Structures are given as C-alpha cells and as structure tokens.
Amino acid sequence: xxxxxxxxxxxxxxxxxxxxxxxxxxxxxxxxxxxxxxxxxxxxxxxxxxxxxxxxxxxxxxxxxxxxxxxxxxxxxxxxxxxxxxxxxxxxxxxxxxxxxxxxxxxxxxxxxxxxxxxxxxxxxxxxxxxxxxxxxxxxxxxxxxxxxxxxxxxxxxxxxxxxxxxxxxxxxxxxxxxxxxxxxxxxxxxxxxxxxxxxxxxxxxxxxxxxxxxxxxxxxxxxxxxxxxxxxxxxxxxxxxxxxxxxxxxxxxxxxxxxxxxxxxxxxxxxxxxxxxxxxxxxxxxxxxxxxxxxxxxxxxxxxxxxxxxxxxxxxxxxxxxxxxxxxxxxxxxxxxxxxxxxxxxxxxxxxxxxxxxxxxxxxxxxxxxxxxxxxxxxxxxxxxxxxxxxxxxxxxxxxxxxxxxxxxxxxxxxxxxxxxxxxxxxxxxxxxxxxxxxxxxxxxxxxxxxxxxxxxxxxxxxxxxxxxxxxxxxxxxxxxxxxxxxxxxxxxxxxxxxxxxxxxxxxxxxxxxxxxxxxxxxxxxxxxxxxxxxxxxxxxxxxxxxxxxxxxxxxxxxxxxxxxxxxxxxxxxxxxxxxxxxxxxxxxxxxxxxxxxxxxxxxxxxxxxxxxxxxxxxxxxxxxxxxxxxxxxxxxxxxxxxxxxxxxxxx
Numbered sequence: 283x284x285x286x287x288x289x290x291x292x293x294x295x296x297x298x299x300x301x302x303x304x305x306x307x308x309x310x311x312x313x314x315x316x317x318x319x320x321x322x323x324x325x326x327x328x329x330x331x332x333x334x335x336x337x338x339x340x341x342x343x344x345x346x347x348x349x350x351x352x353x354x355x356x357x358x359x360x361x362x363x364x365x366x367x368x369x370x371x372x373x374x375x376x377x378x379x380x381x382x383x384x385x386x387x388x389x390x391x392x393x394x395x396x397x398x399x400x401x402x403x404x405x406x407x408x409x410x411x412x413x414x415x416x417x418x419x420x421x422x423x424x425x426x427x428x429x430x431x432x433x434x435x436x437x438x439x440x441x442x443x444x445x446x447x448x449x450x451x452x453x454x455x456x457x458x459x460x461x462x463x464x465x466x467x468x469x470x471x472x473x474x475x476x477x478x479x480x481x482x483x484x485x486x487x488x489x490x491x492x493x494x495x496x497x498x499x500x501x502x503x504x505x506x507x508x509x510x511x512x513x514x515x516x517x518x519x520x521x522x523x524x525x526x527x528x529x530x531x532x533x534x535x536x537x538x539x540x541x542x543x544x545x546x547x548x549x550x551x552x553x554x555x556x557x558x559x560x561x562x563x564x565x566x567x568x569x570x571x572x573x574x575x576x577x578x579x580x581x582x583x584x585x586x587x588x589x590x591x592x593x594x595x596x597x598x599x600x601x602x603x604x605x606x607x608x609x610x611x612x613x614x615x616x617x618x619x620x621x622x623x624x625x626x627x628x629x630x631x632x633x634x635x636x637x638x639x640x641x642x643x644x645x646x647x648x649x650x651x652x653x654x655x656x657x658x659x660x661x662x663x664x665x666x667x668x669x670x671x672x673x674x675x676x677x678x679x680x681x682x683x684x685x686x687x688x689x690x691x692x693x694x695x696x697x698x699x700x701x702x703x704x705x706x707x708x709x710x711x712x713x714x715x716x717x718x719x720x721x722x723x724x725x726x727x728x729x730x731x732x733x734x735x736x737x738x739x740x741x742x743x744x745x746x747x748x749x750x751x752x753x754x755x756x757x758x759x760x761x762x763x764x765x766x767x768x769x770x771x772x773x774x775x776x777x778x779x780x781x782x783x784x785x786x787x788x789x790x791x792x793x794x795x796x797x798x799x800x801x802x803x804x805x806x807x808x809x810x811x812x813x814x815x816x817x818x819x820x821x822x823x824x825x826x827x828x829x830x831x832x833x834x835x836x837x838x839x840x841x842x843x844x845x846x847x848x849x850x851x852x853x854x855x856x857x858x859x860x861x862x863x864x865x866x867x868x869x870x871x872x873x874x875x876x877x878x879x880x881x882x883x884x885x886x887x888x889x890x891x892x893x894x895x896x897x898x899x900x901x902x903x904x905x906x907x908x909x910x911x912x913x914x915x916x917x918x919x920x921x922x923x924x925x926x927x928x929x930x931x932x933x934x935x
Contacts, residue, residue, distance in 0.1 A: 291333045298359060299331045304369030305362075316375045323373040326351060327358060388456040399456045400467035403446075410445050414468075417441065418475045435472065439465045507552040509738060510603075510731045514558065514615040515657040516576070518547045518568055522665060526699050544700075546664075546707065547576040550657045551615075553734060555719055556603050556727035557660075557711045558610075559584070562704055571805040571837075577635065580604075581745060583611040586712070589705040596709055600716030603731050610731065612745040619644040638749055660714075668710055759800045764788070766795040776801070776813070776824065779837065780844050783811050783824035807834040833861040 297303070301324075309317045326344040329335045330351050337348045346354075357372035360379045372379050383405075384398030404411040417438055443463060451457075457464030507513035521544050545563040550556070559580025563572040584602035589595070603610040618641050632643055715727045722730045735742060766774035774795050775784040788794065799821060801811040809831050813821040825831050830840075843864045846852035854863035 291330065294331055294333075298367075299333075301328050301331055301370070304358065305366055305371050307370045307374050312375070319375050320373055322346065323354060324370055327354060327370070327373065330355060388459065390454070390459040396456065396460065400464060400471060403456055403464075404471075407446075407449050407451075410442070410449060413445050414438075414442065414471065415475060418472055435465070435469050438472065439463070439468055442468055508734075509741065510551055510554050510556075510610070510734055511558075511613050511615040511742060513552040513617045513619060514549050514580070515552060516547070516549050516573075516618060516620045517657045517661070518545050518563075518573075519661040519664070520545050521703075523703075525703055544703070545572070547572055548657065548660070548711075549576060549580040550660055551603075551727075551731075552619075552656055554603075554727045554730035555656060555660075555722060556715050556731055558603055558613075560707070560711060562707065564700065575806070577639075581612060581614070581639070587705055587708045589709070590701055591705055594705055594709055596712040597716055599726060599728065600712045600714075601728065602712060602715060603728060606728055607731055607735070609735055609742055612750055614639045614743045614745055615641050616743075617642045617644055621645070639745070640743070664710075759802055762799050762801055764794045764797050764799060766792070768792055768795075776811075778803075778811060779808065779840050781808075781830045781840070782827040784827075785822055785824050787822055788813075788824065803837070805837045808837055808840055809834060829857070829859050830861075833859050835861045835864075839864065 307320065307324075309320050312320065322344045323346070326340055326346050329340045329343070330337075335343075337351060340346070340351060341348055354373060357379050358368055358370070360368050360372065362368050362371070368379055371377065381401065382398045384402045388396050388399040388402070404414075443457070446457060453459070457467075523544070525544060543564070543566055545565070545568045546560060547563060547568060548560045549558050551558050559576055559578075561572055561576035561579055563575075582604070584605040586596070586601075586605065604613070618635070618639075620643070635641065636643065718724050718726050719730075725733065760778065762776040762778055764774050764776055766772050773784065773789040774791060775782045775789065776799060777783075778801065798816055800814045800816060801824070802814075803811050809826050811824040813824050815821060839861065843852065843860055846864070846867070852863060852867055854860050
C-alpha cells in the first residue's frame with residue numbers, strides 16, 4: 283500500500299478514509315502514558331486520512347514524526363486474522379501486527395535459541411507448508427478413499443521429517459539439528475491451523491453436533507410465522523422402544539416377533555404448534571416413499587383410527603386440524619423446512635412438491651436442530667412423556683435408567699404390538715393438539731388455528747379439486763413402453779418391475795404399441811399403476827396380471843421376491859399367490875433374524891394403509907372386488923376386551 287501512496291494521501295480509498303468505520307481500541311486497561319500515546323496516535327491518524335492538515339502540522343500537534351505517520355497508517359490497514367483491517371487496534375502501544383521473521387541460521391540444539399526457526403523453514407520450503415495444511419484438513423473431513431489419517435502428532439511428525447529429507451534439507455540444518463527434531467513447533471503449528479475454522483476443529487475433536495454460525499445479516503434471518511400453514515417443519519424420529527409383531531396363521535395360532543426399530547415422520551405447523559400429519563415406518567431407515575406418505579397425510583383430511591384398545595380414546599378438544607376444522611382440509615403450506623438427510627427429498631421430489639403444493643422449500647443444514655427448533659422440541663417431549671414410559675423402552679442410550687427399569691427379559695407378551703403402537707401414537711398426537719401451550723397464551727394448538735384463521739379469514743390456501751385426486755404425483759414417475767405383437771396375438775401391455783400390466787382400454791388399442799407412458803404408483807400397493815401419455819393426457823389405471831393383482835404388496839417386497847427367485851430361495855406353485863409364499867418364507871426367517879421381522883412389519887403396515895392411500899391419491903385406483911380363489915394374508919387379531927396392563931402407565935402430554 284505504501285508503494286502506491288507515494289506520499290499522496292489523496293490515493294487513500296474511500297472505504298479507508300473514514301476512521302470511524304475502523305475497528306476501535308479500548309484504553310481503559312492501559313496506564314496513563316500508554317493511554318496518552320494511544321490518544322495522540324488516533325488523533326494523528328484522523329488528521330492523516332482527512333487530508334486537510336499538512337504533515338508538519340500533524341507532527342507539531344501530536345508529537346509524531348512524519349515517517350511515523352506513514353508507518354502507523356500501514357499498520358492500521360494491515361489485514362487481521364479476523365478478516366478485517368487492524369484499524370485503531372494497530373495503534374495500541376507494543377502491539378505486533380506482523381509475526382517475527384528469523385533471518386539468522388539456526389544453530390545446533392543447546393548452542394542458542396531457535397525462535398522463528400519453524401516459520402523460517404516453512405517460508406523457505408512452501409511445499410512442506412502445503413503438505414502440513416493438507417494433512418491437517420484431512421483430519422476433519424469425510425474420506426471417499428481408503429487412506430490413513432495421521433491424527434496423532436507423532437505420526438504426522440514422522441511424515442514431516444520424511445518431507446524435509448525429500449526437500450533436500452541436510453542433517454546439520456533445522457529441524458535435524460534439534461533435540462526433538464522440531465516436533466513441539468510442529469504441534470503448535472498444527473494446533474494453530476486446526477483452530478482457524480471452528481467447524482473443522484470441532485469435527486476433528488469428535489463433536490457430534492456443531493452449532494450453526496451467527497447470521498449477522500438481518501436480511502437472512504428467518505421471520506417468525508404468524509399464520510397457520512405459513513411455515514411447516516418436517517423431520518423423522520426413531521422411537522426408543524422395542525415392539526412385537528403379532529402374526530396369526532389360518533388356524534388361529536399366534537406368533538410374536540420382536541422389532542427393534544420404528545420411525546415416526548411428522549409435519550408440525552410453526553404458528554400454531556399443531557401436528558398436521560404423520561407417518562409410521564418400521565425398519566432400519568425410512569426412505570423418500572415414507573416421506574411422500576407423510577406429506578399426503580398432511581394434505582388429506584385425517585381419519586381417526588378404529589383402535590384395538592377399548593379404553594383408548596381422544597380427549598375432549600383433541601384431534602387433527604384437517605379433521606376438526608373444515609377450512610384446513612386439503613390446506614397447503616407456504617414454506618416447508620426440512621434438514622439435509624438423504625432420505626428426505628431428492629431434487630425430483632422437491633420439484634413435484636413445489637408444483638403440486640405450491641410451497642417454497644427451506645433446506646437447513648444437516649444436524650442443526652436449532653434450524654427446526656419446534657419439531658425437534660416436539661420429538662424431545664414425545665420421547666420423555668411417551669416413548670420412555672412404554673414397556674420395553676430402550677432409553678436414550680444403553681446405560682439409561684429407563685432401559686434397565688423396563689427390561690422385560692424373554693417375556694415378549696409384555697411388549698406393545700405394532701398395531702397397539704399405531705393406535706396409541708394416533709391418540710397421543712391428537713391429544714397433543716388439544717393440550718394448552720404456554721407459548722400460545724394458554725390456548726391449545728387447535729384453538730390457536732381457530733383463533734388465527736378467524737383474524738385473517740380467507741387467506742388459507744387449499745389444494746385445487748383437480749389436484750386432490752392426483753396426490754400420487756408426489757411419487758417419482760417411471761417411463762415405460764407399450765409392448766405387444768399383432769402377428770403373435772400378444773395384446774398391448776406394459777412391463778413394470780417384472781410384471782405385466784394392462785386394462786380393458788389399453789389391451790384393445792393396437793395403435794399404441796411402441797408408444798411411451800409415464801406411470802405413477804403407490805409404493806405401498808403395487809397392484810395398480812396410474813398411466814399418462816407423454817403429452818400429459820390420462821390413459822387410466824393399469825392392473826397387474828394374475829396372481830400379482832390379489833394381495834397388496836410394496837415395491838420393495840416385489841423386488842425382494844424376484845431377488846429370492848433368482849437365488850433359488852423362493853418358489854411357488856401355479857395358481858398360488860407369490861406374496862403369500864414370500865410371507866410364509868419371511869415368517870420362518872423372522873424367528874432368528876430381526877431384520878426379517880421388520881420386513882414383515884412394514885408389509886402389514888403397508889397393507890393396512892393401501893386401501894386408504896388409494897382413496898386419497900386417485901379415486902380411479904380402487905382395488906377391484908376380490909375373486910373367490912384369492913389367497914389372503916391373515917387378518918389382525920380382533921380388538922381385545924380385557925384391559926391392557928401397560929396402558930395405565932402412559933400419560934399423554
């Protein structure tokens with residue numbers, strides 16, 4: 283900067299000419315002499331950047347030499363480690379703005395000091411400095427390749443010495459002429475590099491969660507939601523409880539299988555704190571199809587479950603907004619907040635969501651709970667007041683007291699069943715919406731929705747009638763080709779996931795052979811496809827060929843069935859139901875493997891929801907009446923009239 287000024291203060295940029303915008307200095311901790319020197323320096327810099335006072339006059343008034351004025355100005359505009367200039371901080375007495383630079387040769391250990399030797403080495407050999415920076419950065423980032431990460435300083439020091447030998451440093455020079463071979467200086471340098479960025483330093487130290495950075499720009503700060511469905515938060519939560527899956531054979535004998543993982547996916551309105559929709563997903567992880575199921579549940583009017591537990595019922599004033607308040611049926615939200623988990627939203631899913639619902643999406647950083655504070659707080663309360671009070675809860679960790687007190691041993695009959703959990707969750711969420719909240723002025727979430735809708739009547743946006751029968755479009759579309767052969771008498775049809783599909787209209791239209799269709803499907807029930815031509819015109823609902831049209835089954839189940847067929851682990855006779863054969867095979871495997879029990883739980887859950895989902899997503903996708911020879915899976919056990927022992931322990935909040 284001094285080389286460009288040439289003693290001409292008119293060349294000072296406008297952003298530097300206002301000393302009031304410089305970082306300031308506090309003189310309250312200085313003695314009288316240092317405070318006086320700082321005041322004279324600040325006065326000198328103020329006159330210097332103003333340019334209206336001559337240098338000689340500044341020197342006479344402040345007692346500083348002309349050369350000192352330029353030297354102090356250079357110190358003030360030097361860039362600090364925080365990214366700003368030093369400003370008035372550089373005028374503090376005895377403050378160094380530049381690190382010490384050694385010029386003398388480093389002597390052998392014990393013959394003299396070696397201050398600045400390590401910095402001198404890195405300045406002479408920049409390749410070594412870059413190698414150290416790469417190794418330090420590798421300690422805090424995920425690795426896609428198999429490589430060793432030198433987290434211990436002694437391992438990094440060995441590589442550092444190898445780099446020095448490779449650079450041609452002789453044995454009589456630094457660092458080889460020192461007792462510890464520069465290890466302590468390397469450790470200080472590594473610590474300084476790792477501490478430059480907090481997120482990287484925290485990950486290297488093993489932090490599981492990192493607080494989000496401060497947003498100083500007020501334009502980027504989120505505005506509070508003041509109207510229902512203005513902002514909706516979405517997330518998934520693993521319930522800390524072990525369950526049993528009850529399977530009944532045609533002879534009435536009961537089998538109980540243990541499940542270890544179940545997820546609840548939930549959408550919560552920020553303005554009213556009301557739960558507007560949810561989905562339950564048994565299994566190790568949930569996927570984007572489960573997410574689409576939760577979105578549909580929030581858009582469609584909620585239907586209360588017919589519980590298997592006679593004593594279980596929704597409290598007075600509870601329920602879901604779409605069930606209690608007619609205006610909120612098919613209501614659309616304006617903004618959807620979600621985290622960066624891979625299972626949540628692919629780009630295609632986001633595009634369909636914004637097209638159908640007409641909402642903006644706010645993808646917060648992964649693992650940042652404060653970005654979705656309301657839904658995360660709800661999950662914390664759900665765990666404390668519900669999941670951790672159930673029998674056979676696993677608690678927050680293996681050492682939690684809830685896990686020890688709720689251990690049932692080998693008596694699986696003391697655990698909840700999956701059907702019972704679904705009934706209880708539906709009632710717990712409905713009761714939550716009828717519970718008074720201090721943050722809502724003592725109102726319940728449902729009362730808050732009523733109150734705010736009454737204040738601004740007519741501002742709630744609902745899904746158009748034409749869109750309500752097309753919620754299947756939230757799923758990913760597949761492109762298929764119409765097959766057929768006139769000469770061989772093969773009627774037009776499409777092949778989807780190894781199974782032929784057609785309907786009365788398609789099978790009689792020869793001219794469609796070779797054309798492409800865009801098909802949508804319910805991943806919980808793959809018996810039917812909703813077909814559209816490539817120009818957007820609807821063809822209708824295609825039905826799977828026998829015997830795949832009998833039993834509801836998901837996409838994942840069909841893929842697994844054909845995988846087992848290729849492995850020669852599964853087979854069925856002509857006329858039998860392949861899904862029933864898979865069910866029997868899984869039931870046998872589930873006695874030894876928990877993952878197979880989870881697969882059965884997911885199938886039974888999907889089967890229970892298949893008919894409801896078909897009604898909500900496409901009215902034309904109703905399942906046809908069953909044929910007399912249909913092979914059906916066992917139905918759930920009827921409602922029990924005797925009291926449930928664990929039910930008295932649950933207190934909904």
